[in-house]
Amino acid sequence: MSVVTPGQRASCPKHMEYGPCGGVDFDGTCEVGEFRCVFLDTPTVRWHGTPRADAPVEPQSGDVHATAAAAHRESVEPHPGAAAMRALLAARPIVVADFPARSLDRISLADCAAALAGRVDATLAGDSGRSRVQFPPSYRAHLIQQQGVAVWTGLNCRDRNRVALEGELAGLRAVGVAGVHCVTGDHTATGDRPDAQPVFDLDSTQLTALAAADGHLVSVAEAPTSPPVGKRAARLREKVLAGADVCFVNHAGGDEPVRRFIEETREAGADPAFIPCIPMVIDKGSAGLLRTFTTLVLPEGFLDRILHAADPYREGLDAVTELCERMLELDGVAGVNLSGGASPGAEVEFADAMGIVAERLGLRS
Numbered sequence: 001m002s003v004v005t006p007g008q009r010a011s012c013p014k015h016m017e018y019g020p021c022g023g024v025d026f027d028g029t030c031e032v033g034e035f036r037c038v039f040l041d042t043p044t045v046r047w048h049g050t051p052r053a054d055a056p057v058e059p060q061s062g063d064v065h066a067t068a069a070a071a072h073r074e075s076v077e078p079h080p081g082a083a084a085m086r087a088l089l090a091a092r093p094i095v096v097a098d099f100p101a102r103s104l105d106r107i108s109l110a111d112c113a114a115a116l117a118g119r120v121d122a123t124l125a126g127d128s129g130r131s132r133v134q135f136p137p138s139y140r141a142h143l144i145q146q147q148g149v150a151v152w153t154g155l156n157c158r159d160r161n162r163v164a165l166e167g168e169l170a171g172l173r174a175v176g177v178a179g180v181h182c183v184t185g186d187h188t189a190t191g192d193r194p195d196a197q198p199v200f201d202l203d204s205t206q207l208t209a210l211a212a213a214d215g216h217l218v219s220v221a222e223a224p225t226s227p228p229v230g231k232r233a234a235r236l237r238e239k240v241l242a243g244a245d246v247c248f249v250n251h252a253g254g255d256e257p258v259r260r261f262i263e264e265t266r267e268a269g270a271d272p273a274f275i276p277c278i279p280m281v282i283d284k285g286s287a288g289l290l291r292t293f294t295t296l297v298l299p300e301g302f303l304d305r306i307l308h309a310a311d312p313y314r315e316g317l318d319a320v321t322e323l324c325e326r327m328l329e330l331d332g333v334a335g336v337n338l339s340g341g342a343s344p345g346a347e348v349e350f351a352d353a354m355g356i357v358a359e360r361l362g363l364r365s
């Protein structure tokens, strides 16, 4: 069994057990400092907590700190929000939209939710590099769901220790969110709050186990183009063993890289539902925001097509819709995630544009 060494954990700025994170730069450099990621040259760290009942490999045991709760996972009933999204995923492909509202602004939140209501299947309300301070996840989810939109909550390990994360998971269960997207999170060295101390008490794989044990439908992220490229599918497999149901595939350059990644993951022995991220661009501002995403790879010519068009807004809607349609044709793809953010002041217009794409796809009809 491959496990992390004390030296690796101590040298990793995120203290990861199940590294590497998705922020490894394309040349192998850590997202935080000018040194090589400490996980690049060692075997994939195997999940050594309690495996899920339908695990495709023999159970291994030994991890206590991440999975005390995982032991009772099978006895925990999924809450209604998770059960409803599971049923939907079993019935048809879904469309998820990032949540573009201004942070800490209830009016912007309500307006953006209203623009998405009845048009998308869920909104992914997570982290933002330019707005690290958000309402607490369960309160934010409650406010959005009050407007009639199911919430898929992004939960990161940067801003909360395990006790606070357990509290949020309980709150999200009470709110009845559709899903919980478990990420390690960008380091505070990136984004608009470098003054804050990062926590990283747990990492995404460990948080996955806790969320699954709490009856949530759990998603994780994986970045097929981030080093070590050849080990990304194996790392996803370990997250599935920890309890992940769904993988949001980071921007990897189009449908062919996603098809290859699904194939590699299946060869590695795991078969979660895949929801690829689709770059949502309708103007220069949204293109600029997308460029701030770590390890972003876009389809060749995608941005030029939109930004050099006579009408970038209409061209953006067309390009995004076409890419969604190509993704949805792939075996294993369970939906698409319209991913990106708005120009300042254009949040509702951006949410409406995502609603238009969702309507064009016609998945809800």
Ligand code: SF4
Residues within 6 Å of the ligand: 011, 012, 013, 014, 015, 016, 019, 020, 021, 022, 023, 024, 025, 029, 030, 031, 032, 036, 037, 038, 039
């Ligand atoms: S790239 Fe991520 S996993 Fe690798 S050393 Fe840096 S913080 Fe740790």
